[in-house]
Structures are given as C-alpha cells and as structure tokens.
Amino acid sequence: MTKITFLILLFILPVAASGSMQESLQNGKGVYRAYCSVCHGDKGDGQSFVRNVIKAPPLDFTNKELADQFSVERMRWAILLGKPGTAMPAWRYDLTALQVSDVITYIRKEIMGLELAEPVSPEAAIYK
Amino acid sequence: MRVSRYNLFLLLICCLLSINLLAAEAKLQPLELEVFDIGVDHVKVLESAGSKLYLGTSDGFYILDTLTNDALLLDYDNGLISKSIHSVTQDPDGKTLWLGTYGGGLAKLVMQEGTPKTEIYNVRHGLNDSFVYDVEFDKAGNMWIGTWSGVNKISGDINERANWTKYTVKNTNEGLSDDWVYAVEIDSKQRIWFGTEVGISLLEGEQWKKWDHNDGLGAGIDIVRKDVHDVKTALRGNHHEAQISAQTAPGANYNYNPNYVVAMELGPKENLWVGTWGGGLSFFDVGTETFTNYTTRDGLPSNFVLALQFDKEGVLWIGTIKGLASFDGKTIKQHYQYGGLLSRFIYSLTFSEDGSFWVGGRKGITRIPVAAHD
Numbered sequence: 001m002t003k004i005t006f007l008i009l010l011f012i013l014p015v016a017a018s019g020s021m022q023e024s025l026q027n028g029k030g031v032y033r034a035y036c037s038v039c040h041g042d043k044g045d046g047q048s049f050v051r052n053v054i055k056a057p058p059l060d061f062t063n064k065e066l067a068d069q070f071s072v073e074r075m076r077w078a079i080l081l082g083k084p085g086t087a088m089p090a091w092r093y094d095l096t097a098l099q100v101s102d103v104i105t106y107i108r109k110e111i112m113g114l115e116l117a118e119p120v121s122p123e124a125a126i127y128k
Numbered sequence: 129m130r131v132s133r134y135n136l137f138l139l140l141i142c143c144l145l146s147i148n149l150l151a152a153e154a155k156l157q158p159l160e161l162e163v164f165d166i167g168v169d170h171v172k173v174l175e176s177a178g179s180k181l182y183l184g185t186s187d188g189f190y191i192l193d194t195l196t197n198d199a200l201l202l203d204y205d206n207g208l209i210s211k212s213i214h215s216v217t218q219d220p221d222g223k224t225l226w227l228g229t230y231g232g233g234l235a236k237l238v239m240q241e242g243t244p245k246t247e248i249y250n251v252r253h254g255l256n257d258s259f260v261y262d263v264e265f266d267k268a269g270n271m272w273i274g275t276w277s278g279v280n281k282i283s284g285d286i287n288e289r290a291n292w293t294k295y296t297v298k299n300t301n302e303g304l305s306d307d308w309v310y311a312v313e314i315d316s317k318q319r320i321w322f323g324t325e326v327g328i329s330l331l332e333g334e335q336w337k338k339w340d341h342n343d344g345l346g347a348g349i350d351i352v353r354k355d356v357h358d359v360k361t362a363l364r365g366n367h368h369e370a371q372i373s374a375q376t377a378p379g380a381n382y383n384y385n386p387n388y389v390v391a392m393e394l395g396p397k398e399n400l401w402v403g404t405w406g407g408g409l410s411f412f413d414v415g416t417e418t419f420t421n422y423t424t425r426d427g428l429p430s431n432f433v434l435a436l437q438f439d440k441e442g443v444l445w446i447g448t449i450k451g452l453a454s455f456d457g458k459t460i461k462q463h464y465q466y467g468g469l470l471s472r473f474i475y476s477l478t479f480s481e482d483g484s485f486w487v488g489g490r491k492g493i494t495r496i497p498v499a500a501h502d
Contacts, residue, residue: 038259038276039231050231053186053212055204082252087209087231089251089258093289 021105024119028106031099036107039087044111054087067112072120075104080126097122162495163470166192166199171488174478175216181478181486182225183493184213189227189237191244194480200243207246208235210258217263226271228260234273236286254292256280256307264312264320272320274309279322295331303336305329311392313400315414321400323389328402328412339412341377344419346386346407347431349379355424355431356384356406377407386410393436393444401444403433409446409455427460429453429472435488437477445485447474452487470494 032044039058041047046060059066079100082090091100101122108114173184183190188203188211203211210232217226225244227235233250250258256277264272273280278296285291297304304322311323320331327340339345349356377386386407393401400412408423408431423431428448435447446453451472452463463469471489478486485496 050210054210054231055208082250085209087258089233091251093254094251 021109021116021119024102024105025109027099028102028104029110031095031103032106035091035095036103044107050087056083056086058087061107061111062113064112067108067114070112072104072108073124073126075107076100076124076126079103097124097127162497163492166190166197166492168199168492170475170490171493172212172214172475173216174476174486174488174493175218176478176480176486177218178481181480181493182216183488184216184227184476186212189213189216189235194482194484202237202244202246206243207248208232209248209250215260215262217265220265220269226263228263228273229258230260231258233258234260234263249286253286254280254282254289254294256294256296261310262312264314266314266318266320268318272312272314274312274322276308278304278307279309279312300336303329303331303338305338305340305387311389313392313394315394315398321392321394323392323402325385325388327387328389328392328400339417339419341380341386341407343417344421345402345410345412346377346404347410347421347423348386348407349377349384351421351425352384352406352408352423352431353379390432390434391436391447393438395444396438396442401436403436403446404431406431409433409436422455422460427453427462429462434475435477437479439479439485440483445477447477447487447489449473 037048039048039050039054040061041058044061046058048058051057061067078088079095080090080092082088095103101120105116105119108120109116168183168185168187168190170186171183172186173182175182179193179195181192181194183192188201188208191200191202193199202208208227208229210229212230213227214230215228217228219226223239225237225239227237229235233248233255236247236249237244249255255273256275256279259276260273261276262274266272271282271286273282278294281293281295283291283293295304297307304324305328306324306326308325309322310325313321315321322329322331327338327345329336329338380387384406386404388405389402390405391403395401399414402410402412404410408421408428411420411422412418413420422428428446429452430448430450432449433446434449437445439445442457444455446455446460449472452469452474454461454463469487469489470493471491473490474487475490476488480486487494487496
C-alpha cells in the first residue's frame with residue numbers, strides 16, 4: 001500500500017463507518033418507534049400506558065444494571081422469539097435481520113448509552 | 129298598575145327564556161336506573177349472552193351472572209397477558225369467546241364448568257400485532273381481526289400460520305385506509321367494513337374502497353370547535369405522533385380527529401353509523417355513499433362518540449364522553465341529566481335478552497330496566 005493510499009483510507013474509513021452507524025441508528029429509531037415504543041416508552045425507560053395493564057412490565061433500557069446483563073445476542077433472541085408468558089411478542093416473521101440489528105444498535109447506543117464502535121451486525125448464529 | 133315599556137320588555141325576555149328552558153328539558157328523558165357496583169371501572173366492552181353479561185375492562189374480563197349478580201374475574205392468573213380488554217366476541221360455535229386485548233394479543237376462552245380455559249394467540253401465530261380492537265366472523269366462518277397493524281383474516285385452523293392472512297395499507301395498495309383498525313363490521317352481503325384512524329375502508333370480494341373526512345366523514349372543525357378540548361393525554365407519544373401527522377383533516381390533532389372511527393355499527397337497513405373522535409356521529413348511506421353528521425348542535429351530549437347500539441325498535445343509542453343519547457331517526461334525546469348514570473363517560477352499551485339496557489363507563493355499569501327503557 002502506498003503512503004497516499006494509506007492516507008486516503010485513513011480519512012475515508014472513519015467517515016464510511018460513521019455513515020453506516022448513522023444509517024443504522026436512523027433505521028433502528030424507525031423500527032423502535034413502530035414496534036417497541038408503545039410498550040417500552042418513547043425514552044426506552046419502560047414508562048408507557050401499556051405497562052399498567054400487561055402481566056410483566058416492559059423492560060427499562062435506561063437501567064444501567066440491566067444494560068450490563070443484556071448482550072447483543074440476548075436482545076436478538078428476545079426480539080425474534082419473544083418472551084413466553086409476557087407481552088413481548090416474537091417478531092421473527094415481521095422484522096428482517098437488518099431491522100433487528102439496527103434496532104439493537106439504536107437501543108444500545110441511544111438508550112442504554114453504551115459505546116459502540118460499529119453497528120450491530122445482522123449476521124448471527126440464530127439465522128443459520 | 130302602571131306597566132312601563134321597560135318592564136314589558138323584561139317580562140317578554142323572561143317568557144322567552146322559560147319557553148327555551150322547557151323545550152330543553154323536554155329533550156332530556158328521565159330513566160329509572162339500577163347501578164351495579166362490583167368495583168369495576170373502565171368498562172370498555174359489554175356483551176350479553178343469555179343471563180350472562182361479559183365485561184371487558186381495564187382490570188380484566190368479568191363474567192357477571194345477571195340473575196345472582198355474582199361476578200367471575202379473569203386476569204393474569206387465568207392466562208391473560210393483558211388485563212385491558214377491548215373486544216369480546218362470541219364464536220359461532222357457541223362455546224368459545226374471543227377477547228381482543230391491549231398489548232396481550234388475542235385470547236381464546238373456551239367456556240366450561242367453572243373457569244374458562246384460556247389460550248393466547250399473538251404475533252408468532254400470525255397476528256399482526258398484540259393490540260386487538262375488534263373481532264368479527266363472516267358467514268363462511270372466517271375470523272376478521274382489527275389490530276393496530278392492520279387486519280388479520282383467519283380461514284380454517286387458527287393454529288396453522290398459513291391460515292392467517294394479513295391486510296395492511298402497504299399490501300392492499302392503500303385500499304385499507306390505515307393500519308390502526310378499531311372496528312370491523314360485516315353486512316349481509318358479506319362485505320367487510322373497517323373503521324380506522326384515517327377513515328372507513330370496505331373490502332368487497334377482492335376490491336377495496338375507502339372514505340374519509342374529505343368525503344364527508346365527521347363534522348368539520350368549524351362546527352365542533354367549542355367541544356374540542358383536552359380529552360385524553362394517553363394518546364400522546366411517538367407511536368401516536370405518526371398517526372396524527374398523517375391526518376389530512378383540517379385542524380386534526382389529539383383532541384379532534386373526524387377520521388378516527390372509535391365506534392361503528394351497521395343499522396337495520398345496513399347503513400353505517402360511525403362514532404368519531406370529536407367529529408360527532410356520522411351516518412353513511414351505503415347506497416348513495418354520502419355522509420350526514422350529527423353533533424352537539426343537533427343535541428348530542430358530546431362530539432366524542434365511543435359507543436353505538438341499536439335497540440329492537442331500531443332506535444340508536446349513543447354513548448359519548450359526556451353522557452347517553454338516543455336517536456330515533458328524527459330527534460336526538462339526551463338521557464344523562466335525570467336518574468344519574470353511574471358514569472357520564474360512556475365506553476360501551478348492550479341489550480340483554482330480558483330487554484334490559486346496560487351502560488358501561490369509566491365508573492362501573494348501570495342497568496336500565498325494561499320498563500324504563502321502553
């Protein structure tokens with residue numbers, strides 16, 4: 001690799017990664033509003049009208065202790081397969097792999113406040 | 129006695145006021161009521177079956193024995209995921225009830241001795257989403273479900289996902305007015321009517337038609353402006369904002385939306401009566417496809433119409449957020465002033481086999497006996 005190519009990549013790569021993150025966050029926000037906010041609340045804190053009438057209150061994603069317990073894969077499983085016996089539906093027939101990964105990206109970065117170097121990948125063992 | 133012109137003028141004004149008050153009182157009909165206090169509030173649905181009365185509330189599903197006044201409550205302990213019940217439908221098989229719940233999917237109750245057996249159907253089975261507002265059966269036995277994410281039709285075994293069909297704004301090329309579907313009605317020609325948050329849609333065979341405020345649904349803001357007020361902050365939030373921003377009716381907001389079909393009922397001549405959110409009562413003549421709107425100017429207690437029910441004489445009973453009214457096709461009469469309904473905020477109405485009229489509201493249920501109602 002020439003010095004010039006290296007320098008070009010040095011400037012382009014972060015921009016590309018940042019753009020991808022922005023796209024993922026934007027898509028994820030749309031999915032969150034359409035599928036999640038009605039129960040988990042606009043701010044992800046579980047404060048919604050529904051929480052008063054469903055069996056188990058929706059999770060509060062702003063709770064730092066809970067955030068530590070939720071791995072990406074655990075969140076992916078919950079979104080795809082739901083939580084039996086609770087109001088959390090299984091969205092595996094309705095959301096694409098990309099939509100699921102984007103909404104996880106959005107929740108983890110914007111609601112949980114976690115540091116993410118890159119968007120959550122749609123590639124996952126659960127789909128294989 | 130000398131009477132001045134001024135006194136004569138005052139006397140005339142007093143006479144006119146008295147006549148007006150008498151005319152207003154004549155429109156208010158007294159009713160004999162019985163109030164049932166079983167500690168139930170927010171009675172969203174009332175459905176009668178023999179001596180049983182089914183109550184869908186925000187605290188669960190109640191089965192009230194109207195002969196003994198014993199009530200059985202079903203909630204989380206009985207398998208429900210949500211205790212907020214928005215619809216109760218009797219299956220044609222005569223043994224099953226279907227409950228539409230708020231956030232807990234569709235509940236199937238198999239009636240048996242003692243406590244009914246419960247099964248939940250949700251997104252993984254094929255339900256569009258877990259917010260279910262209405263369920264109806266057509267003559268062929270197909271089940272039609274109105275949800276917050278469009279309509280489901282189930283043909284055959286409900287446990288087979290392949291038997292679930294989805295109808296959304298997108299996959300019907302906007303034939304379905306909106307994905308937020310609150311009411312389903314099926315006429316004798318097996319045409320399916322959907323009341324949504326953006327107007328009315330009709331599915332006839334494979335063909336879709338739709339109507340909204342621009343076609344005449346709901347009274348205009350200039351007519352109802354005085355009755356528009358902050359009625360329900362629960363509608364706020366990101367999930368609802370998209371709905372409000374999608375509205376085309378002038379002046380539409382959280383507190384006035386003439387396109388929002390809250391209640392819908394087919395009349396004796398199979399025309400459509402629609403209760404709207406702030407736009408009053410709307411009559412849709414199916415033959416001419418024209419709307420006639422009725423508001424507080426015509427005698428309604430409020431322009432927020434949440435419940436509609438016809439009696440055996442063809443009189444339409446109207447539940448609003450400010451009381452009860454009836455409409456015989458000529459005159460709208462208000463019924464809340466005398467007799468004291470338990471709640472003026474009315475969610476639900478039904479008639480039981482003995483002719484009693486039941487009114488469900490924010491505060492419990494009220495029974496209007498046969499004689500009083502007649």
